[in-house]
Amino acid sequence: MASSSKDNEPQPQPPTQAGGPIEDDVYFMAVALMFAKKSPDPNTKVGACIVNQEGNIVGIGYNKMPNGCEDKGLPWKRGRPKGLDKKYLYVCHAELNAIMNKTSMDVEGCTIYVTLYPCNECAKLIIQSGIKGVVYLSNKHKDYNETKAAVKLFRSAGIEPRQFLAKREVADFLASIDPFAE
Numbered sequence: 001m002a003s004s005s006k007d008n009e010p011q012p013q014p015p016t017q018a019g020g021p022i023e024d025d026v027y028f029m030a031v032a033l034m035f036a037k038k039s040p041d042p043n044t045k046v047g048a049c050i051v052n053q054e055g056n057i058v059g060i061g062y063n064k065m066p067n068g069c070e071d072k073g074l075p076w077k078r079g080r081p082k083g084l085d086k087k088y089l090y091v092c093h094a095e096l097n098a099i100m101n102k103t104s105m106d107v108e109g110c111t112i113y114v115t116l117y118p119c120n121e122c123a124k125l126i127i128q129s130g131i132k133g134v135v136y137l138s139n140k141h142k143d144y145n146e147t148k149a150a151v152k153l154f155r156s157a158g159i160e161p162r163q164f165l166a167k168r169e170v171a172d173f174l175a176s177i178d179p180f181a182e
């Protein structure tokens with residue numbers, strides 16, 4: 001086969017880990033985890049990363065108080081019942097922020113990587129926005145009604161959330177990042 005001059009030039013390569021390509025799943029969950037780190041929630045930091053069908057990130061978010069309300073003394077207290085003195089009535093969830101922050105016209109057909117199984121309100125948002133794939137890391141709230149309702153909502157909408165299991169790979173990937181490497 002005739003080679004073009006481009007064949008001799010270095011081509012952009014996907015990021016690698018220990019010499020091999022990093023699976024997209026690992027990469028996108030790592031991004032969700034990095035954004036979770038930005039959350040001011042002292043108990044549960046959630047990160048979300050929306051990826052389109054071309055494999056591009058089109059939205060990121062983490063749980064935080066609404067824009068402009070960050071330093072207004074809204075409570076970060078947790079626990080039930082979820083009264084006025086608790087964070088739940090105020091905090092914007094990671095999925096909401098990721099959808100609101102989208103850099104594309106819409107998120108139709110996208111996949112959301114999220115570090116916590118979405119609650120019912122986020123499940124509604126995900127369904128309404130046209131996101132078709134959900135990959136989650138933790139399911140620590142599986143016994144909450146919010147999560148149980150989310151399971152029902154996803155089932156009704158034909159979305160099958162998939163648990164991300166490659167925890168070791170994602171930890172190794174994050175640990176392999178060396179900002180001083182040339």
Ligand SMILES: O=c1ccn([C@H]2C[C@H](O)[C@@H](COP(=O)(O)O)O2)c(=O)[nH]1
Binds near residue numbers: 087119
């Ligand atoms: O789908 C979800 C569900 C919850 N969150 C956020 C909301 C809160 O800031 C924490 C949960 O706090 P707990 O102390 O574990 O009750 O997670 C979210 O972003 N997305």
